Amino acid sequence: MTKKRYQLMKEWLVEARLKVLIWMNEDFAVEEKSNRSDLVTEVDRKVQDFLVRKITQHFPEDEILAEESGLDQTSITGKAVWVIDPIDGTLNFATQRDNFAMLVGYYQNGIGQFGFIYDVMKNKLFSGGRGFGVFLNEQPLSAPVPKDFSQGLIGVNSGIYRDNYHHVTELADQTLGVRMIGSAGLEFCSLLEGKILGYISFLCPWDYAAGIVLTDIFGFSFSDLDGNPPDFKTRQPFMIFQNNLYDKALEILQAP
Amino acid sequence: MTKKRYQLMKEWLVEARLKVLIWMNEDFAVEEKSNRSDLVTEVDRKVQDFLVRKITQHFPEDEILAEESGLDQTSITGKAVWVIDPIDGTLNFATQRDNFAMLVGYYQNGIGQFGFIYDVMKNKLFSGGRGFGVFLNEQPLSAPVPKDFSQGLIGVNSGIYRDNYHHVTELADQTLGVRMIGSAGLEFCSLLEGKILGYISFLCPWDYAAGIVLTDIFGFSFSDLDGNPPDFKTRQPFMIFQNNLYDKALEILQAP
Structure with missing residues (x-):
């Protein structure tokens, strides 16, 4: 079932990216959280809600640890836990409409199974997991050469x-x-x-x-x-x- | 003649970019200048040589102020002066193959007439000049909204x-x-x-x-x-x- 979750999340993220590209050009609310440079926007919430809805529809018993909407206290040690940052780099998103990413990790009993980092504006989706390597969009990536x-x-x-x-x-x-x-x-x-x-x-x-x-x-x-x-x-x-x-x-x- | 220079340089930069994309994937020499993080690569020199050759072929009386190859002492006050940084962000270029730009300005009697900034990896060419606005690739750009x-x-x-x-x-x-x-x-x-x-x-x-x-x-x-x-x-x-x-x-x- 891990493979199915991986495949579905990849599709959901592609869909979410297209939504972000539309939402970012509409007016959206921006709120301060702990301080002036700690922001959350309406788009953060909408992306998270979209992903959470998809997960709970398909995998109702999975747990979710996420930055917004009161999901930030979930323990990582559960049987099936998604960790989501709907818009990472919200300050960049709000002021630049650039240089931000969607992040999703999937954990079982505290051990990471796969992860996604989606550079929205460059349309670069990094994905991969235990036992099947790292991909940039559909291309396998090689580990960087060690340097000093x-x-x-x-x-x-x-x-x-x-x-x-x-x-x-x-x-x-x-x-x-x-x-x-x-x-x-x-x-x-x-x-x-x-x-x-x-x-x-x-x-x-x-x-x-x-x-x-x-x-x-x-x-x-x-x-x-x-x-x-x-x-x-x-x-x-x-x-x-x-x-x-x-x-x-x-x-x-x-x-x- | 300013317009002709602008048009030609735009064409040369598009050509230079394609060369950079090839050269950056070949082995190239990297040398330190004043210190360990002040670098010049063979690609810097080749790009500059390419642009200088084009300029001197078409406009043999024009002067050139440029980062490499001993052209760094030219005065900006001449009648027709090109200012060139063949690879701006050489350290990024050498270590990342990303996050660098080609820069060309054109000055008459110390007054800037037009400029080009080419973000090579994003393929974004910013260009423009006195009296004709700023363009991103072929699209006119508007001035940013003033903010606090x-x-x-x-x-x-x-x-x-x-x-x-x-x-x-x-x-x-x-x-x-x-x-x-x-x-x-x-x-x-x-x-x-x-x-x-x-x-x-x-x-x-x-x-x-x-x-x-x-x-x-x-x-x-x-x-x-x-x-x-x-x-x-x-x-x-x-x-x-x-x-x-x-x-x-x-x-x-x-x-x-």
Whole structure:
């Protein structure tokens, strides 16, 4: 049944993307959540409602952990749990109508089975799962070639970089530089395509649930900044690096 | 003759883009210039050589100010001066094969006549000039709607942001946040499309020559961080904002 869920969700996401392209050009409400730059739009809610409706129609016993509409407390440990961020990069979506993604991960007993990251404006759907690889649209992707810090860029959250949180700037100095896109989902795409070596931010479960399933297939390592697995509950510091760089990155970030 | 130059350069850039798409998938040499993250590739040189050859064939008396191959000292004040950055965002080009642009500006007696910014991977050619507007590919673009700081994002250079150079972080705090793309040309595209309100970086003449011609048509204001015009000679601090925000931005950046 995992395969059927994968196939159906892929179809639903293609449908949802076409809806987003229409909705984004209509007037839509924007609301602040915790602060001025933490937004939710009517489109976030409509995308989530669309996906939730599809899931509950086809798989009424599945559980859903999602960013909006009070679904943010579901535990990941259930038998069949979908993790959804309907619009990742809402601030970009609201101000740029660009640089955002739809994210869906599917977990069984806490273990990721498959994930989707849909870069809506570039029409690039990254998908894949345990045992069947990673795809960009219908093409199989290969794992990025391992590189050294001195050969690539990293993605960082602006506040973390500015505050030199956990020595992030010292780590950045070993690389060729930092980039900030404003969407965790798109940072995961950059990791999958080998465009960045690693990524450090504060993330919620729906920000990383899809991405870690896909990057795991390509041998990336991730954790909070103390080296512990993320909790799938709260907003936490989060790091992910190519396997060959993870230990070295953690050592720098954990220095006293 | 300006119109003929504009039309020809547009054709040459379309041709150059196709060459880049081929060259980027071949092995190419990468060299460091002033430091590890200041790179020039064989592709930069080949693109510049291609454009320079075209210009000198058709307009043998025109002068050229360009990033590579010792053409970086030409004065902008000549009768007919082309300003070229063959690959803007070379670090992105070399490490990502994405997020870079070809930039060409054309100046007469120090005054910008037209400019081109070509986002190679998105195939988006921004072009335009004095008296005939701004185009994205063949479609006329409209000037972005003026917004307040609290309604949008800004682009910044990572070092400037990290060091709080000229109070940049205080300015950033009045906005919804910062983004870092790693290509001045692409930041100018974001300005033209209304995706960012302003941009602050260290730039060389070939980084801004094309962009300021285009953004000028849409009523943006630019200067160094002391409010003086850029010198078209050296690498300088550079700021550009929507007209309604420029004075306020300069005031924050100049605070003691």
